[in-house]
Amino acid sequence: MISFKPKNWLAAAAVIVAIGGLFDSVYLTIHHYTAEPVPCSITEGCEMVLTSAYAEVAGLPLAIFGAAAYFFVLIFAAMTLFGRRGMWLLYGILATMMALFSAWLIYVQAVLIGAFCQFCLLSALSSSLLFVIFVVSLISKPIPPPERIEE
Template identity: 40%
Template sequence: MTRHLKIAAIIFLIISALGFLDAAYLAIDHYRGNIPPCTIQGCEIVLTSAQSKIAGVPVALLGALYYFTLLILSIAYLDKKNEMLIKIASKLTPLGFVASLYFVYLQFFTIKAICQYCMASATTSTLLFITGMYIIVKMRHRSGGVEIKK
């Protein structure tokens, strides 16, 4: 593990943890029937909208599972030094990034309200995507452009 890859993996872990805390907070509040305090108007509108669930499952719970998966993979990578783990985590980030783009679109153009917690999640997804792509590029560059199979 190179120094740059280790630093990127630690950053990935921290961002994943922040995303998990944000999404888990929203998921727990959903199941408690609470709306979290919001410094901008719109959280309640977004969090109770028809778009806040997919097949009856809160989007926040799906987000928490996504971030938790990335968090576990990054912890395991740092512990086991198995590059396949961080590679898998990095390759999952486009899924979260595209989902975040879609949910931001829904907030602006369909729901016409903004949730600060949802925007925080979109920010963490974007940062994870950038960090994940950096990790993939670093791994390819180090191997001379050939993917490392581990």
């Protein structure tokens, strides 16, 4: 039977990664609405990616949807830390959806746009890590207590 009760260190790691992803998405959202260029020191395609037709849905930047997703995954992981173990399944569903969508967006950057945004790649890394944390929680087994040695 699959357990949806992670070890506390996994939920804590998820909280930390979600905070990082949330900051990244909020940063991109702010830059979208202030129309300031995003400094790209690692890749050269930030502006090309962030101003492409793929950067918005219904007039809203993808980053705002990312911020919302990171916010909810953060809440689900934090609630798990505080004893609401049922929230871990919701965390896992959302983390899986985020990782799959991030994979699609990497494809869009690589093939359809032909440029990469380092902040978008950071978000993809964050969502992938959130998914990996969930998978590790499913396959990790609790350490059994030591057996008594009879003399």
